[in-house]
Amino acid sequence: MRSAKDFFRPLAVGAPTPPTEIPARPSRAIHFFDPSNPKMAAKVPDMVGSVDVLLGNLEDAVKADNKVAAREGLVEIGQNTEGLGGPEAQTQLWTRINALDSPWALDDLTTLIPAIGHTLDVVMVPKVQGAEDIHYVDRLLAQLEAKAGLDRPILVHAILETARGVANIEEICGASPRMQGLSLGPADLAADRRMKTTRVGGGHPGYLVRQDPASSSEADINASRSVFQQDLWHYTIARMVDACAMHGIYPYYGPFGDIADVVACEDQFRNAFLLGCVGTWSLHPKQIAIAKKVFSPSVEDVAHARRVVAAMSALGGDGTGAVMLDGKMEDDASLKQCLVMVELAERLAATDPELAELYAAAEEG
Ligand SMILES: CC(=O)SCCNC(=O)CCNC(=O)[C@H](O)C(C)(C)COP(=O)(O)OP(=O)(O)OC[C@H]1O[C@@H](n2cnc3c(N)ncnc32)[C@H](O)[C@@H]1OP(=O)(O)O
Ligand SMILES: O=CC(=O)O
Numbered sequence: 001m002r003s004a005k006d007f008f009r010p011l012a013v014g015a016p017t018p019p020t021e022i023p024a025r026p027s028r029a030i031h032f033f034d035p036s037n038p039k040m041a042a043k044v045p046d047m048v049g050s051v052d053v054l055l056g057n058l059e060d061a062v063k064a065d066n067k068v069a070a071r072e073g074l075v076e077i078g079q080n081t082e083g084l085g086g087p088e089a090q091t092q093l094w095t096r097i098n099a100l101d102s103p104w105a106l107d108d109l110t111t112l113i114p115a116i117g118h119t120l121d122v123v124m125v126p127k128v129q130g131a132e133d134i135h136y137v138d139r140l141l142a143q144l145e146a147k148a149g150l151d152r153p154i155l156v157h158a159i160l161e162t163a164r165g166v167a168n169i170e171e172i173c174g175a176s177p178r179m180q181g182l183s184l185g186p187a188d189l190a191a192d193r194r195m196k197t198t199r200v201g202g203g204h205p206g207y208l209v210r211q212d213p214a215s216s217s218e219a220d221i222n223a224s225r226s227v228f229q230q231d232l233w234h235y236t237i238a239r240m241v242d243a244c245a246m247h248g249i250y251p252y253y254g255p256f257g258d259i260a261d262v263v264a265c266e267d268q269f270r271n272a273f274l275l276g277c278v279g280t281w282s283l284h285p286k287q288i289a290i291a292k293k294v295f296s297p298s299v300e301d302v303a304h305a306r307r308v309v310a311a312m313s314a315l316g317g318d319g320t321g322a323v324m325l326d327g328k329m330e331d332d333a334s335l336k337q338c339l340v341m342v343e344l345a346e347r348l349a350a351t352d353p354e355l356a357e358l359y360a361a362a363e364e365g
């Protein structure tokens, strides 16, 4: 175990100082593209400025024959795309490297950091099993940053997609000051857990609770009864949210593979948002708008939150006491929830003019 005094010291001579806080940059949609796919790569420059994160995916969904082309394509994009990546950019540049036990992960990092380390914001590491995986990436990044003369540390994001990873979730989140967040990897996680599903994220009609029968007669048992579909991912997302909040980092939903079902996609994203996630992956351009809508607080919620903040301020502003608003009691605890909402809205509005206009109109109206 590292001593507390060493935790924020660079892991290589000449590497940048690790961060003591992870900036809350907008990351509602982490949009995946395959840099070896010319059609997808061609769309990247036009997406800059309108999506919070563009992620060059090197892992699953990229054919083995294209692994090198994807890596090189990402270098080309990172070096030549105006406005993409870096601490001031509106659109961050992330990558998902190959799994640490694959033949490609080492070359992914040793190629990308010298070539585009100055614009690369976050490295997403798949199939993280425990703190040891983060420690390995942490040290290697420090060595590569020192060699490349980088002046800011690249952050690390882990995908939770093994049972061991879920069991070790707290130690993964706390393994390095570079840890930026966690994403749910529902497809690999389902396989690793031996869940009996075949989908990439989302619900399942068989995972349900049924209304009690009117009586134990055969007729009533076989009668039509209401069923309520449950969320397969609730437990894992809730664990992620708590582990991330405890360590000051950010939880994300992951992929929703039914690209055509935009309605269920929005529902699944919203469940994650309500539980505390800050964003999600987008696999197809049409999922970007869904993610941006869901992970931005609604105009109604922001307006209500502002009213609670104003009412509690009128009471003295120190959070003590209680008021009635629309028949409901508000006090310090609901004030704190409202402040989460208002602060998120302000942060997002600062980089999203459309949202800024909507929130401003609500304030005036
Ligand atoms: C479990 C996991 O690991 S999930 C993460 C890994 N998976 C991914 O990253 C998948 C990324 N997405 C994709 O590969 C594709 O979107 C697919 C395969 C799902 C669907 O692709 P298509 O069948 O081409 O979709 P569709 O025909 O609707 O595409 C419309 C246009 O958008 C483009 N497009 C599709 N997806 C993307 C994307 N993610 N980014 C940029 N452009 C895209 C297509 O190239 C096509 O371009 P064109 O109009 O110039 O021909
Ligand atoms: O990588 C994502 C997953 O769901 O698996």
Ligand SMILES: [Mg+2]
Pocket: 060, 126, 161, 185, 187, 188
């Ligand atoms: Mg996966």
